[in-house]
């Protein structure tokens with residue numbers, strides 16, 4: 001009697017191989033089908049525009065905010081919003097909106113970057129020594145004074161680096177989408193350096 005055993009074994013092997021090949025082809029086809037969709041719809045996490053957390057931005061611990069246009073050291077004569085480094089006070093003119101307070105908070109933060117909010121010399125009340133801080137150096141190297149139309153709240157970003165920084169931060173916390181649209185390097189720097 002002929003021995004069918006090797007033939008049987010070979011058949012079983014061939015069927016198994018065929019099944020395996022079919023499975024591979026099916027897998028490849030499924031992968032190909034899903035590829036275009038992945039390219040057309042990138043995951044939202046990679047492109048979502050997100051801003052910062054203002055509460056995490058360091059400012060002098062005894063920072064005061066006034067809405068009456070007056071500061072303890074400069075009185076009420078100055079008719080603008082400003083950060084008074086001498087008394088660590090954000091001075092806002094009556095009726096100013098939240099965006100202006102955020103802007104001045106960025107100046108208060110610059111004071112932190114200079115010396116942790118310690119006293120500064122009268123000659124440095126405009127926070128000019130911020131340019132020497134590591135934050136100031138990094139900002140000026142990567143962003144500088146952006147030569148762009150900065151219509152948001154008439155922010156004086158084109159004035160100097162100190163103002164450019166405060167304007168970038170103002171949008172980073174209030175309107176990151178606009179920041180990304182008008183100044184992509186600004187948005188990128190804020191994402192790396194501001195909380």
Ligand SMILES: [Zn+2]
Nearest residue numbers: 103107163166
């Ligand atoms: Zn300013």
